[in-house]
Amino acid sequence: MNEAKTSGPIPSEGQAGTFRTLLLFPHAGSFTIIAGLALTGFVINPAFLSATNLWSVLSIAAMLSIASAGQTLVILSGNQGIDLSVGTIMTCAALLVSGIGGTSDGALAPAVAAALILGAAIGLLNGLGVQVLRLYPLIMTLGVSFAVEGLGLVYAQARAPSMPGRFIETLGVGRFWGVPWIVIVAAGLAIALTLLLRYSRYGRMLYFVGSNIRAARAAGVPTARVVIGAYMASGILSALAGVVLFGFAGSVNLSLGAPYTMMSVAAAVIGGASLSGGQGSFAGTVLGAIIFTLLTNLLITLGFSPALRYIASGLVLFAVLLATSRETS
């Protein structure tokens, strides 16, 4: 995100200079890929760029962005940080809201509060395991997600699945002046998180801890609190994503959030976050989510079966990884 500032004087002469200036524009690569995908879709079927399809792509990408917010923070925190409990927290939050709130809006506030508290508690557990017990994030969050998934099953057994209430339904599929609410929520979240990461003390400490935890500790940054905070924020944001997903999907089941665990990692990595930490931004993740969604949508336009779509997403992920995250050692 800081390429433009850190890579020195910009050559100003001639064609090549202009081109290089363009490349220094933040996320130039992502925007190029998005434009390329959109153009390909348009050539194949002009309806690809119709308002209906674009809003649908943006809504799905917005859902994925919201789900990837917490993941981005955890990946930024470094030390091989990864949160594999995102999907299960989303499912549990949706189950909880469905169970407490039901189809009415009356109990909405306590229901959402309960979901967020659950997310925070699970995130805290992850953070404590990673920071205090020093378990590898992959293992800790994986183990926690096993247990939480079971918790969801226990909670769900006695309840018939309900439809979301008016408010949550509007949040998920409603529109405001033609713009889907979910896109507005994602945009708001993007602005808030970008401000937090760039300008707040916490955001700067997170980047510092992620890029060099020893230096950060030596400089007096409370590293433990920063890392645990990232995992807690991830839990809360994932719970929030679960609430939105409940409205977006219109119903809840036990595997509702599961695909989002790995899709959130993919979105963050495509968006330029480095798994070794300290590198990346939420804006990048949002672009990553748009790329992932556009690609899936393009493959559907091409008439690919779900099976072929999986294969194609995997191959594209390889291409992105080859271009972005090759290890130097």
Next chain:
Amino acid sequence: MSALPSAAPRLRSHSAIPALALASLGLGLAAIINPGLVSPAGLIGWSTSQLGLWAAVLAQTVVLVGRGIDLSTGAAVSLVNVVAIALFGLGWPLWLVLPTALLTGTVIGLANGLLIAVLKINALLATFAMSFVLLGLSLQIQPAPGGMAPIGAVTMMNGSSLGVPNALVALLALVALWQVLARTRFMLLLRGTGSDPQRAFNSGVPVLRTRLCAYILAGLFCGLSGIFVTLTIGAGDPLIGQPYTLLTIAGAVIGGVALMGGSGSGIGAILGSMFIGITGELALGIGLSPFYQQFIVGTVLLCGLAGVVLLRRSIDRTEDARIALTLSTIRRGEAA
């Protein structure tokens, strides 16, 4: 210096010991709560349901020892399963299907190895992307569960010889295979690569080739696992292996395989996954509703993971302290 810590503490600090204790405790409890489990039929049922996982956990172990990770294990097992069933459907005989299935697994491993060792993509992400490709291929070959394996082979796999379930015989063969493997030069190189790739490279270990071979070997074990799953279940299912990815990682870690590479044994990993399998049986055995089963298993798994890692660390610490103490005693002796 290597002779300084006496044999007893070294045995106590063997990485597979916690898993052995957990697995035997679990098995013992399960046998007491549900004596049906140790009846011939119960043993056959349990061992056939776990055999695929036991083979798959060896795949994960090989990769982990080399400081890698494989998130495509489950998808690879599923793919081998549907490929085998599809070939049976085409009328291929058993002796031709089994090598082809093994070859399928090996090719998957080779692909992973090329991506990770040669193209140097992060192992976690490369195998994650690979799992998409494999899942898509499986769904393309067989969109829904179905198909049939030759009935003779299936009854043999689900049968027993001389009172011992054939699945347990297969497990013994797996253990023997691992023991042979553990004594090879390759395993030595792999441990070196896993514990410190840079130092291994500096001392002349062909790091690239070793890592590539580790993934190929893992693919072979996935192929074996796929064959076992096919022959114990007798049908194809494009999603059958899905839980294996996470279960093999958890099982290997509980079994004492270090996530940071360099150490761990296949026997420990198998014991670790046995413990996971037996926890489920236990939860069912004490009459818990199946709804609670996963929560209990998940919690126990989490405690197991945390416990094993913490225990390992404290053992390492006391071991280091003991060595330091002995060394300082010797030095003092020399000085005197």
